[in-house]
Amino acid sequence: MYQSVLADGRLYELLLRIDQDLAGSAQAEGCRWCGGRLDRADYARKPRGLPPELGAEHTVRLSLCCAAEGCRRRTTPPSVRFLGRRVYVGAAVLGITALRAGAQRAEVRALRAWLGVSTRTLVRWRRWWRAVFAASAFWRGARGQLRTPVPLRALPGALLQRFAGDVTDRLIAGLRFLAPITTAAGAM
């Protein structure tokens, strides 16, 4: 299920457009330290988990830099594609950790093999949701906006269940929901 979603290049085209919108909004706001003009200052990443046929634009983290002399500070807009410094793209991290370890064991194993994620990495990602993410200021604030509470043990699968649509829609909605934690200010 997730494998066919994650293997579909159209998902990443859509996510790229969302990232471009997010970067555009951040650019329009200007530098948050001095109000100066923000110029594009993207940087290259080497993300894993992307379908091989995608172009180089999918490996670039959109970023901004203040044009004002003496400031020149970087503003990292939110992203639905890169979940912090993780090597794997956000869609892969969210997709595989949203599967429940017990009930969907066969799919987890297949997806893990397909992505080339080690068991150790997967364990680390699962722990991150429950230990780091669950304790974050972002989650403490954001969980109140959800109509039905999400139990900590069921993160992030139960979070995706709160969004409407099919697996792709929910994955995109989840990545949008999480985008604030991908900026320098929201980093954990």
Ligand SMILES: [Zn+2]
């Ligand atoms: Zn500035």
